[in-house]
Amino acid sequence: MTRTLDARDQTHAGSGATRCPDCTDGLGQPRPVEPGSWRDRVRRKPGLATVYRIAVFFAGLLFVLLGLALTVLPGPLTIPPILVGFWVWSTEFEWARRFFAAFRRQARDTWAHAKQHPVSSAAVTIGGLAAAGVVFWAVGHYDLVDRAIAAVGG
Secondary structure (H helix, E strand, C coil): CCCCCCHHHHHHCCCCCCCCCCCCCCCCCECCCCCCCHHHHHHCCHHHHHHHHHHHHHHHHHHHHHHHHHHHCCCHHHHHHHHHHHHHHHCCEHHHHHHHHHHHHHHHHHHHHHHHCHHHHHHHHHHHHHHHHHHHHHHHHCCHHHHHHHHHCC
């Protein structure tokens, strides 16, 4: 049984290439846009298209780095900026769109599971919040931050 190669397979057949051969800016294949839209008009101007793609990349990077910087703070503050960064990237880059689509699919599946099993989902959520509360209480009550700083020698 023979299989015909589509255009993508033919591009990469035998070459072992893992990246897009048509991409020259290193940012990956741009997402398809609707003809006549403002993004289509931006992409028709090569210099402006590159500047726009780089601006989108750095805007997304700013949010991702903000989310990573927030990891030093307690709570779930680190996740939303990272998701916003990937959403910004997904507006322009196909690789980010695929990642973001997979994340959204997983989030929908998780929400559906939580709705099907409300008691266990509530128990896990309440247990996690209680554990976090105990940790915050212990850190404050036993001066764990000051003890850690003293142990490090600071």
